[in-house]
Amino acid sequence: MNRNEFRLVRRVAAWEYNRFFKWKDVLKGLMWTVLIGFLSFSGTRWLMQDASDTPVVGILHNGVFLQETWTTEGLELIDATGMTEAQLAAFDAVLEIVSADEARLRMEGDRPWTGRLQTYLDSLRTDLRLKETGIDRALFENLGAPITLVKSFTGEAPKGRIPKILAAISIALVLIAVFLSFAYQFTAITGEKQQRITEQVVAAISPQTWIDGKIIGISAIGISHVALYSLLTVGVFGVIGLMTDAPFASFFAAVDAYTVLLFFLFALTGILMWNAFLAGVAATIDDPNSSQKSGLMMLPTVPPLFAFLVLMDPTTTAVMVLSWFPLTSYAVMPARMVLDGVAWWEPLGAWMLLAATAWLFRLVAGRIFRLGMLLYGKEPGFKEILRWIGRT
Amino acid sequence: MLALENVRKVYQTVAAVDGLSMEVRKGEIFALLGPNGAGKTTTVRMILGIIEPDSGRLHFDPPMERSRLGYLPEERGIYQDTPVAETLLYLGSLRSDNKARLKEQAKFWLDRFGLYDRRNDKISTLSKGNQQKIQFIAAVLHEPEFAVLDEPYSGFDPINQELISSCITELRAGGMTVLLSAHQMQLVERLADRFLLLHQGKEFLSGTLEEIRTKTAREDLHDIFISSFSTGGTA
Incomplete structure (x- = not known):
């Protein structure tokens, strides 16, 4: 490529670049991006705020878990034993504990916090079974603990x-x-x-x-x-x-x-x-x-x-x-x-x-x-x- | 200035140009005429180096750089999404380094065509006729020594056809050599110094208007064209 060709290549390149890359349009695009980002962020916060209202769950139980107080993070659990149907309707959900192996949850539709409730019930059940079998909790946790694997490398560490x-x-x-x-x-x-x-x-x-x-x-x-x-x-x-x-x-x-x-x-x-x-x-x-x-x-x-x-x-x-x-x-x-x-x-x-x-x-x-x-x-x-x- | 010697170009099995020889002299307006498919555009494209002849010789004397040529193609088109002046200066800059002179010329020609006030408008906002004017300007903006104008009148009304004719005359007066290809016989015969009528890729008739009149015993080019080509070019 000689000098004249190089000069022409530069001219064509500048033309093509300026034809499509316009600062005004780029800035407008950026402003839109920022606006959409702001709306997404605000919207998500608003939705999360709505989702962060602590759900209230009424519990109907037969005493199988021997709980005096029901408490877990992110959920308000209220002993609803003996309440009327009209009173139960005020709860976000009603949990009926049938046995240590079965519980029934009644609510309007599926909600993301049911996972937390499941974890809570699992821990109650584990505690009960440990008590029944006389196994120490520390021993139980040790049984399920993973082995510690320490890696060393002869070559370069990843x-x-x-x-x-x-x-x-x-x-x-x-x-x-x-x-x-x-x-x-x-x-x-x-x-x-x-x-x-x-x-x-x-x-x-x-x-x-x-x-x-x-x-x-x-x-x-x-x-x-x-x-x-x-x-x-x-x-x-x-x-x-x-x-x-x-x-x-x-x-x-x-x-x-x-x-x-x-x-x-x-x-x-x-x-x-x-x-x-x-x-x-x-x-x-x-x-x-x-x-x-x-x-x-x-x-x-x-x-x-x-x-x-x-x-x-x-x-x-x-x-x-x-x-x-x-x-x-x-x-x-x-x-x-x-x-x-x-x-x-x-x-x-x-x-x-x-x-x-x-x-x-x-x-x-x-x-x-x-x-x-x-x-x-x-x-x-x-x-x-x-x-x-x-x-x- | 330009000589073609026995030039031939074949597309698949059809000879678009078949053993054509011609000469364009410095400072003249040379008209290349012929019916559709006669080989005019192929000849023009070979002159401009866009396509290569299969055989024969085509040369400028003295040798001519690309940048000294101007071209208004028959296959018309221009960037639509860019402003008038910017587009003209870009196309001019592909052939000339003299930015200041290009700007002067752009102003002159835009004024001449009554488009200076629209220099910052996008070309897409201009009428078809005005877009054709911009393309004409793009062909001559860099003050070429040799301009090839393929169908310069197409798309213009009679008033603007006259305007284009007077512009071409002025360009010749300024020393530019012009090769013209057109169908508007009456306009061309007033303008051109010499003519070449092509038919099926070969020379059919050539010379000054007087010489052609003598050869054909007819008065004007339009008659010659109609009588020659309506019978398949055997007159």
């Missing part, structure tokens, strides 16, 4: 929960960036084809220059959105952390500059690679509403899903292979790096392979784009596309 959460967040961010790019790339290219803009542009610049600019500009939109939401998330969690002493500081402390840099490098290259793929596919689509090729556009979302496998066990052979394989490495290698020790040369080698594949995708997409963008009214078959790719 990471805790925080790195796992960080890895999951990283994968999710990449997934969002790819999804957003998918949407914008699809709109940009099929829109240009449908608006018949193509010929005017390809007479001015080469299709490769045009597609390069599109790939960079639209990838930048996905990355901008992700960066913006990441910063906001960090800001919001930071503020909450300061206000509530929540342990977010340890969360952020687990992130080091080297990991962030490598994550960014892999994510950026992966997003560029898949954008090249998406641009090539979109150029072959004539009508996005009926094209069978639209399904192919979902393919880039598969690697991040593979990456979630890493969270289960980062040491399997499959994970090792996927962290090197260029179509999946951009999501799997960063996750593996966070969760499992990798030699320094592994990310380097995987990234070089990924970058080479991204470059190849770019060239292939350029060839498809060159012929696909001028094809109106019909879609090429896969054989024809392969022929285009083979053409120099």
Whole structure:
């Protein structure tokens, strides 16, 4: 790519970026997000407040549990023995204890607090049986206690929960960036084809220059959105952390500059690679509403899903292979790096392979784009596309 | 300035352009005429390097960079969701680095077409005719040396057709070479210096209007066109 082409690529990239990434709209979107978040939070609090009213349960018993007072957290239990039906109707529920093995609960509908009542009755029954059999409570608890298993490692100790959460967040961010790019790339290219803009542009610049600019500009939109939401998330969690002493500081402390840099490098290259793929596919689509090729556009979302496998066990052979394989490495290698020790040369080698594949995708997409963008009214078959790719 | 020598382009089994040779001279308006499917658009696309000829030679003398060409395609379309001036400056910037000059030219042409007040409006809010004017401006904004105008009159009413004609004349007077492809014979014959009538991808007739009149013994291009092509091009 010479200097003039580079300048044109930059111009196309800026145009594509500014066409779709508008600060005014982004801010409006953020305000909506904040408003919806506020409404959700307020609504949930209101619902929880309603649910937190302590339910009152009337108890009809035959003395089997020998209780003088009935009490458990979160429930108001009242001895209702001898009350009339009219008086019982005032309770949220009526519990009739038939025997030590059976109790019947009468209420208007199922309620979430019945689990607490069940636990309380279970403990009453256990106490009764222990008394009947003369078994000491401490002995009983000891019988059911688990063995203490202390782990020691000859290799590197596994990471805790925080790195796992960080890895999951990283994968999710990449997934969002790819999804957003998918949407914008699809709109940009099929829109240009449908608006018949193509010929005017390809007479001015080469299709490769045009597609390069599109790939960079639209990838930048996905990355901008992700960066913006990441910063906001960090800001919001930071503020909450300061206000509530929540342990977010340890969360952020687990992130080091080297990991962030490598994550960014892999994510950026992966997003560029898949954008090249998406641009090539979109150029072959004539009508996005009926094209069978639209399904192919979902393919880039598969690697991040593979990456979630890493969270289960980062040491399997499959994970090792996927962290090197260029179509999946951009999501799997960063996750593996966070969760499992990798030699320094592994990310380097995987990234070089990924970058080479991204470059190849770019060239292939350029060839498809060159012929696909001028094809109106019909879609090429896969054989024809392969022929285009083979053409120099 | 531009020469085509025995140029041929085949789509599957159909020869869209079949051994065409022609020459466009510097500073002239050259009209490429012919019925639908005669091969005009394929010829134009090869001249602009959008498609490659299968055989033959096509060259500019002196060699011409892409950025010195202007193009109004027959397959018309423009970005709909962006403002008029911004879109023009973007399309101009793909061929020229001189931002200030592009801005000057955009102002000049928008004024010329009575659209300067709408420079900040989205193109989608303009009428179809006004959108066509924007596309015409996009083709000449960067002051190309050689402009290819494929069906520049399509979509315009007679008043605006006259306006486009006078703009093309002014561009030629400013030193621009224009290759024109159109169906409006009366307009073209007043405008062009030389003509080439294409039929089934081959040259059917060529020369100045006088030369063509002599060859065909007919007065105007419209008659020549109708009499030649309504009988399948055998006149």
